Structures are given as structure tokens and as C-alpha cells.
Amino acid sequence: MFDPREKIALFIDGANLYATSRSLGFDIDYRRLLSNFQKRGYLLRAYYYTALVEDQEYSSIRPLIDWLDYNGFKVVTKPAKEFTDASGRRKIKGNMDIELTVDALELADTVDHYVIFSGDGDFRTLVEALQRRGRKVSIVSTMASQPPMISDDLRRQADHFIDLMTLKNEIGRDPSERPARKPEPASDDDGDGDY
Numbered sequence: 389m390f391d392p393r394e395k396i397a398l399f400i401d402g403a404n405l406y407a408t409s410r411s412l413g414f415d416i417d418y419r420r421l422l423s424n425f426q427k428r429g430y431l432l433r434a435y436y437y438t439a440l441v442e443d444q445e446y447s448s449i450r451p452l453i454d455w456l457d458y459n460g461f462k463v464v465t466k467p468a469k470e471f472t473d474a475s476g477r478r479k480i481k482g483n484m485d486i487e488l489t490v491d492a493l494e495l496a497d498t499v500d501h502y503v504i505f506s507g508d509g510d511f512r513t514l515v516e517a518l519q520r521r522g523r524k525v526s527i528v529s530t531m532a533s534q535p536p537m538i539s540d541d542l543r544r545q546a547d548h549f550i551d552l553m554t555l556k557n558e559i560g561r562d563p564s565e566r567p568a569r570k571p572e573p574a575s576d577d578d579g580d581g582d583y
């Protein structure tokens with residue numbers, strides 16, 4: 389599936405990957421994730437996308453963002469929007485699909501193999517566009533959770549589907565090894581990466 393001569397780029401939908409790994413009962417060790425994909429080819433870029441709640445004095449994701457930023461990841465953030473839904477519950481909206489899509493398309497002349505960590509069906513059109521440019525696209529998500537965390541359309545469109553569960557031993561760590569703070573807020577109610 390991976391050719392060692394390929395230029396690879398990782399595109400991580402932070403909220404979606406967090407929800408997926410959590411549904412499988414493990415945390416992502418980002419140092420191991422980076423190392424794992426550096427062995428598979430020439431890792432050109434590793435992007436991590438997440439929305440941040442700006443007005444909070446402390447964000448539980450800030451330590452992770454800072455660590456990623458200093459350890460080989462290109463972190464892309466934007467302010468999340470906070471609102472109250474019809475039933476009076478506080479909700480946070482912070483979709484990063486457009487940012488991820490634009491960055492991916494801008495690299496289409498350079499990257500041979502895209503690895504997108506998301507099960508969000510909205511990315512099917514991006515995958516199609518990259519394939520029309522002769523690029524290979526692997527999607528990392530899971531079918532092992534109930535319900536599956538990947539859109540069927542996205543899985544079918546991808547050149548390769550990698551079930552996150554199969555990477556658990558290579559890039560995962562047990563939640564008991566987790567630092568005092570959680571790495572990603574669980575404000576995505578349905579786990580689809582859409583806040």
C-alpha cells in the first residue's frame with residue numbers, strides 16, 4: 389500500500405480522530421504516529437486541524453496543540469463558535485473541513501500519497517478531486533465501533549482504508565497512561581467531527 393519512494397502527507401481531523409480512538413478505547417501517541425508514517429515513505433508534512441474555544445481561560449487541548457507544534461506537526465486552528473441550541477444546551481461549532489481541503493489541494497502537485505485521518509463523509513469530494521490529479525488517498529478511521537466512525541461513501545472512494553484499530557499497537561497508548569489533561573475536548577456529540 390505504501391511505496392518508500394512516495395511523498396506522504398498526513399491530514400488529521402483532530403476532533404474526528406479523537407472521537408474515533410476514544411470509541412476504540414485507546415489514545416493516540418502522536419510521537420509514535422509520526423514515527424510510524426516516516427518509516428512508510430518520505431513524510432513531507434503532517435497537519436493537525438482543530439477548532440479552539442477562544443474565550444476560555446484554559447483550554448484542555450492547548451498542551452497538545454503546543455506539543456504538536458514543536459514536534460513536527462503543522463497545527464491549523466480557528467476559533468470555535470459557541471451557541472445555545474433549541475433545547476437550551478450549550479454547543480460548540482468548529483468545523484475544519486474547508487481548511488483541510490484547501491491545504492490538501494494546494495499540495496496536489498507535490499504529494500504522492502495523502503493519508504486523511506477522518507471518517508467524515510464530507511471529504512469524499514476531496515478524495516475524488518485528488519484522485520483525478522493522479523494522487524493516492526488512504527483514509528484512516530474505523531468500522532470496529534458501533535456505529536462505525538467512517539462514512540460508507542468515503543470508505544468506498546478511498547484507494548485504501550486503514551482501520552485505526554489495526555494501528556493500535558503501533559500508534560496507541562492505553563488511556564491509563566494519559567497525562568493529567570485530556571488531549572481533545574469531547575464536545576462533538578455525535579462523533580462525526582462536525583461540531
